[in-house]
Amino acid sequence: RRPVMLAELLLVAAVTPPVVFAMGSAWTTVLIAEGAFFLFCSIAALLMDVRNRQEDITAFSTIETINVIPVGILYLDPRGRPLLMNRCMRKNLVELHMPTDLGDMSGTWNDLRKLSMQMPESSQNRVRINLDRFGEARVVVEVSPAEIRLFVHDDVMVSGRLFERIIGLDVTEYAHAHDRLAQANHLLELAGQELQAxxxxxxxxxxxxxxxxxxxxxxxxxxxxxxxxxxxxxxxxxxxxxxxxxxxxxxxxxxxxxxxxxxxxxxxxxxxxxxxxxxxxxxxxxxxxxxxxxxxxxxxxxxxxxxxxxxxxxxxxxxxxxxxxxxxxxxxxxxxxxxxxxxxxxxxxxxxxxxxxxxxxxxxxxxxxxxxxxxxxxxxxxxxxxxxxxxxxxxx
Incomplete structure (x- = not known):
């Protein structure tokens, strides 16, 4: 099934005693070819292992994937210590001037709720925070906020243990589209009233x-x-x-x-x-x-x-x-x-x-x-x- 193995079988047969005695002094050439072949096979096997390792899903590749997705993820254990925090969540917390160290982060959700206390879209498990163009958080909604973040909080069970989960989403485009749609609906309503008049x-x-x-x-x-x-x-x-x-x-x-x-x-x-x-x-x-x-x-x-x-x-x-x-x-x-x-x-x-x-x-x-x-x-x-x-x- 693998024709390349025929060359390896021939080289193995060439180092048996009967073949060595039969070849005499010419057997040295066969020994050099034997060593070169096995060196080639070893290098090829190492290269194949490296390629297969890059393609296989491992614990390191899963962590890298979590880090590059555009959704902020934060898992906290019952003591408030971060079990998992990807780069997007770290970036969101930095923009809000909140701590991102690996110590006690049990007050993260309460701090997020305080920042969005005056936002009408916020609720018990959902908060919306607007960012100005300099990346600073603000509570008052302007006509065209630069960026808008939506944070969602819930509790999840992982391997029988309860963890606190916070998800951060960039909803700037959706919020602006909603505002434009609301403005268009208002203009249509005014136009309808004017037409009726x-x-x-x-x-x-x-x-x-x-x-x-x-x-x-x-x-x-x-x-x-x-x-x-x-x-x-x-x-x-x-x-x-x-x-x-x-x-x-x-x-x-x-x-x-x-x-x-x-x-x-x-x-x-x-x-x-x-x-x-x-x-x-x-x-x-x-x-x-x-x-x-x-x-x-x-x-x-x-x-x-x-x-x-x-x-x-x-x-x-x-x-x-x-x-x-x-x-x-x-x-x-x-x-x-x-x-x-x-x-x-x-x-x-x-x-x-x-x-x-x-x-x-x-x-x-x-x-x-x-x-x-x-x-x-x-x-x-x-x-x-x-x-x-x-x-x-x-x-x-």
Whole structure:
């Protein structure tokens, strides 16, 4: 099984008496080869023993392993004498200015607890101590401590004997990661609270916008109906036929408020013309409403308000609405003029709330409204057909 041993067997056979007598004087060469071979085997065996000893686990290799691990270990016997203390534990105690001699160390754990007395993380068998950058222990926690040590104390049984064990751990990275995580959680909590507050503000703004839209709708619908009813009363039209005409007009107030103006623009314009026609106010419409839904809705709101004002304040019997468009749909401008044959405006004419409201409707879409107070009283409105983009730019 070991071919190298064949050479050794041959050399052993060469020193037997029969072989020696047979070789005569040549046997001296065999003796030299014999000595060289055994010297080689002895040196090789010693080298193999050294290598095997380094690879085998011995008491010395176990102690060396305990000394190089990054965990502090201290074993004390019942009298407080150190049975085992590795280099990491010795280093930790030196940083804390505590004794590391091999005498009585029974008070080591109590000294560690005193150093961490004010630390909230400490307990009966666990203490945490912060070290500053100069390696001195401190009790007060700073924002970013340089190093943090955690010591754990317990009792263990070894070979039937009770020993006190103290383990020291470097938990600097874990503690800093925990602090960063706690700070990130706090920032997330603040961001969540801020987001919730912004959501509440958005809800308030949305509620206010809905309220303003409803208020404008109520003003348009009820104001129109009241103006028509006022004209009926002024003209003394209280006969059965007039009451039959005005009854559905008044009953439709709630339905019009619920609809929110969802009908087609042309249909809404027809309803306005029909409603004022009941009180002998003729609304002539020249041209067609623009296809842009937002511009058409603004024109309808202005037509309704202007007709109401003409009926209520100027006692008009005819309102003329002219609609036209300049340019292409993308870059064009929609124009509208509204005039009436009512009584002329006084010299000290002042705008109330109706005209500023109509002007605001046009300006919201990037347009304008001009008033010509001379007879006939005329409103000139111009709104660009890219009003949606203008309104989005303003809102942003």
């Amino acid at each position: 912004q959501i509440e503000e958005v809800k308030k703004v949305a509620d206010n916008a809905a309220y303003l839209r409803m208020r404008a709708r109520v003003h348009d619908v009820i104001g129109q109906r009241l103006s028509i009813l006022h004209r009926y009363l002024e003209e003394g039209r209280l006969d059965d036929e007039s009451l039959e005409q005005i009854d559905p007009l008044l009953r439709s107030i709630a339905a019009d408020l619920r609809s929110g103006g969802d009908a087609e623009p042309a249909e809404q314009l027809g309803d306005i013309v029909h409603a004022f026609g009941l009180v002998s106010v003729q609304i002539d419409v020249e041209g067609a409403l623009p296809e842009d839904a937002r511009v058409a809705a603004a024109f309808l709101q202005i037509i309704r308000e202007a007709s109401t004002n003409a009926t209520k304040h100027a006692q008009a019997h005819r309102v003329h609405v002219r609609l036209w468009q300049e340019g292409a749909d993308a870059d064009g401008i929609a124009h509208m003029t509204i005039s009436n044959d009512g009584s002329p405006a006084s010299v000290s004419y002042r705008e109330g709330t109706g005209i500023p409201g109509m002007r605001h409707v046009a300006q919201d879409l990037g347009g304008s409204l001009e008033v010509h107070a001379a007879q006939p009283f005329t409103l000139a409105v111009s709104i660009p057909l890219n009003a949606s983009a203008t309104a989005q730019r303003r809102s942003s």
